[in-house]
Amino acid sequence: MRRLEIAAKSDRGRMRPRNEDAYYTGEGVFAVADGMGGHLAGDVASATALLPVRSLDGRVFADAATAQAALLDAILAANAAVVRKAANEPGLHGMGTTLTATIVEGRRLHVGHVGDSRAYLFRDGQLSQLTRDHTLVAHLIEEGQITAEEAAVHPQRSIITRAIGVDVDLEVDTLTIDLVPGDQVLLCSDGLTGPVSDAAIAETLSSDAGSEMAVDRLVEQANEAGGPDNITVVLLRFHDEDGSESAIAPTIIRTGPDGGEDASEWVSTLGRYGAGRADGRDDEPAENSRAQRVIVAAIVALALLAGAALGGRWLLSRSFWVGADEGTVTIFRGIPASLGPLALYWEAETTDVELADVAQWYRPQLEDGIAAADLADARRIVENAPRASDTPSPSPTTTTSPTPSPSPTA
Ligand code: MN
Numbered sequence: 517m518r519r520l521e522i523a524a525k526s527d528r529g530r531m532r533p534r535n536e537d538a539y540y541t542g543e544g545v546f547a548v549a550d551g552m553g554g555h556l557a558g559d560v561a562s563a564t565a566l567l568p569v570r571s572l573d574g575r576v577f578a579d580a581a582t583a584q585a586a587l588l589d590a591i592l593a594a595n596a597a598v599v600r601k602a603a604n605e606p607g608l609h610g611m612g613t614t615l616t617a618t619i620v621e622g623r624r625l626h627v628g629h630v631g632d633s634r635a636y637l638f639r640d641g642q643l644s645q646l647t648r649d650h651t652l653v654a655h656l657i658e659e660g661q662i663t664a665e666e667a668a669v670h671p672q673r674s675i676i677t678r679a680i681g682v683d684v685d686l687e688v689d690t691l692t693i694d695l696v697p698g699d700q701v702l703l704c705s706d707g708l709t710g711p712v713s714d715a716a717i718a719e720t721l722s723s724d725a726g727s728e729m730a731v732d733r734l735v736e737q738a739n740e741a742g743g744p745d746n747i748t749v750v751l752l753r754f755h756d757e758d759g760s761e762s763a764i765a766p767t768i769i770r771t772g773p774d775g776g777e778d779a780s781e782w783v784s785t786l787g788r789y790g791a792g793r794a795d796g797r798d799d800e801p802a803e804n805s806r807a808q809r810v811i812v813a814a815i816v817a818l819a820l821l822a823g824a825a826l827g828g829r830w831l832l833s834r835s836f837w838v839g840a841d842e843g844t845v846t847i848f849r850g851i852p853a854s855l856g857p858l859a860l861y862w863e864a865e866t867t868d869v870e871l872a873d874v875a876q877w878y879r880p881q882l883e884d885g886i887a888a889a890d891l892a893d894a895r896r897i898v899e900n901a902p903r904a905s906d907t908p909s910p911s912p913t914t915t916t917s918p919t920p921s922p923s924p925t926a
Contacts, residue, residue: 521755522753523751529707529738532744535559538748539703544573546617546618546750547566549614550613551613552611561608564613565598568594569617571590572590580621587626588688590628591688594680595686598611598680613680614705616631626690630680630687631650634702634706637700638722642718645714651675651677656670700753702734702750703750705746707745711738711744712738838885838888840883846866848863849864873904882901
């Protein structure tokens with residue numbers, strides 16, 4: 517009787533304002549994605565990339581080759597989806613994500629990988645990195661230009677040379693291993709492997725504690741080391757209650773390209789990509805609201821796939837409110853609130869009214885958001901907003917702001 521024990525955790529870390537990592541754990545499909553691109557685009561990229569991968573869950577594969585092909589197709593579909601979104605939404609230009617995805621098919625583990633998230637195998641007390649980082653420093657190590665120790669503190673260590681969503685052409689590394697009872701497979705983002713050494717990870721995995729505790733401990737280790745980045749860990753433990761299998765040699769069958777990368781490829785990718793990853797992009801406000809809109813769409817898509825939370829979509833798509841965006845009075849859809857890192861609203865219509873044109877006493881409530889029944893009502897609110905040029909005496913009764921209400925309109 518084989519059994520798969522699964523534990524996963526994602527944490528914002530201590531330095532980043534938001535968590536742009538995403539992960540998926542299902543019956544037989546597991547994945548980690550580390551999004552990047554500035555503002556909200558990273559969240560969109562990682563969430564988008566997981567959709568085709570999770571659609572593999574529950575499928576039964578005839579053999580290893582079929583499973584491997586399906587995984588590769590899903591990763592290519594993820595790439596196409598992120599490329600398309602990045603091209604169509606100005607606020608999302610330059611977004612991308614890593615993707616390390618696995619399928620468990622019988623006793624085999626199939627891995628598909630792009631970027632610098634990692635898959636590790638912990639077997640017989642030994643931690644082996646199954647995936648090769650697609651990073652500048654990994655390339656420099658392979659070239660013999662720097663050592664692993666130098667790479668660990670290299671200022672450009674987070675620059676990746678391959679990512680989902682950058683180009684329609686994508687090289688995906690794939691590999692397959694035969695699992696044996698007692699194996700642990702760890703998928704993680706660089707928020708773990710940057711600050712926490714392989715030795716420290718191995719020590720945690722070797723403890724007798726349950727997988728939930730191991731996952732908590734790994735996240736804790738990254739945070740204790742400063743938590744410089746979002747931390748995501750997915751841990752799989754394979755048990756075989758029969759225990760009859762003799763240990764199989766840890767053969768790794770690589771089906772992806774395994775040579776050094778074409779320098780021109782990573783240099784061009786770097787040029788388009790490196791800066792955004794390091795410090796985020798400075799998008800225009802209008803682009804932000806589009807990004808938020810896409811995020812809402814991504815949440816809705818996830819909710820639909822999960823077969824839940826239809827009520828939320830209804831609420832979001834039916835509500836209007838008037839607020840201010842970078843000094844301009846703006847009509848928003850959605851609700852003036854955030855769900856964790858995600859804004860639950862997006863721009864519906866901009867206006868030619870500047871916040872400075874509005875009477876000063878009225879500005880705070882505009883900035884808080886004024887609920888509207890519908891778009892026409894929102895336009896009326898804008899039209900009737902007291903102007904700074906009007907009589908400047910504020911009447912106390914009119915300064916009472918209606919509380920922005922997230923209630924849907926009938
Ligand atoms: Mn990261």
